[in-house]
Amino acid sequence: xxxxxxxxxLAAIVENVPEGILVKDxxxxxxxxxxxxxxxxxxxxxxxxxxKTPRELFPIQAAELIEKRDRQLLERKQQLEAIVDTVDNxxxxxxxxxxxxxxxxGPDRESHLFVSMVEDRTGQAExxxxxxxxx
Numbered sequence: 001x002x003x004x005x006x007x008x009x010l011a012a013i014v015e016n017v018p019e020g021i022l023v024k025d026x027x028x029x030x031x032x033x034x035x036x037x038x039x040x041x042x043x044x045x046x047x048x049x050x051x052k053t054p055r056e057l058f059p060i061q062a063a064e065l066i067e068k069r070d071r072q073l074l075e076r077k078q079q080l081e082a083i084v085d086t087v088d089n090x091x092x093x094x095x096x097x098x099x100x101x102x103x104x105x106g107p108d109r110e111s112h113l114f115v116s117m118v119e120d121r122t123g124q125a126e127x128x129x130x131x132x133x134x135x
Contacts, residue, residue: 014035016036018037018119019117020034020037020038020039020042020116020117020118020119021034021035021037021038021117022038022115023113023114023115023116024114024115024116026070026105026113026114027107028053029053029054029070030051030053031049031050031051031052031053031057032050033046034046034049034050037118041089041092041095041097041120042092043090043091043092054067058088059088062087062088065085065087069083069101070114073101073102077102078101078102078103079100079101080100080101084097084098084121085097085099096124097121097122098118099116099118099119100116100117101114101116101117102115
């Protein structure tokens with residue numbers, strides 16, 4: 001498969017997976033990319049998200065939680081077992097999310113990226129709360 005076609009193919013996959021995918025520059029914590037699912041979860045367009053930091057987008061408690069998770073990621077390199085958190089979204093309200101994260105590159109490399117894969121589990125958490133069954 002030619003390179004351009006491969007890139008288009010991979011871009012189509014990333015854009016259409018049901019998990020939100022967010023890519024952040026680890027040096028300045030600004031978002032570089034979000035897919036369609038991330039836009040829907042956050043309730044903002046990519047033009048509103050990209051180039052901004054969590055502190056510019058979210059309430060302080062949510063931004064501090066994201067920064068805490070960033071520090072944990074720096075220590076571990078990757079965090080593929082989902083961490084489940086409840087966050088207050090300024091557009092969509094309180095959400096239960098499961099996030100898996102990894103680093104690409106590193107502090108001593110040309111690029112250093114944080115990649116987050118987010119699943120919104122709010123509906124599952126609500127059902128579990130109503131039935132008394134863990135999500």
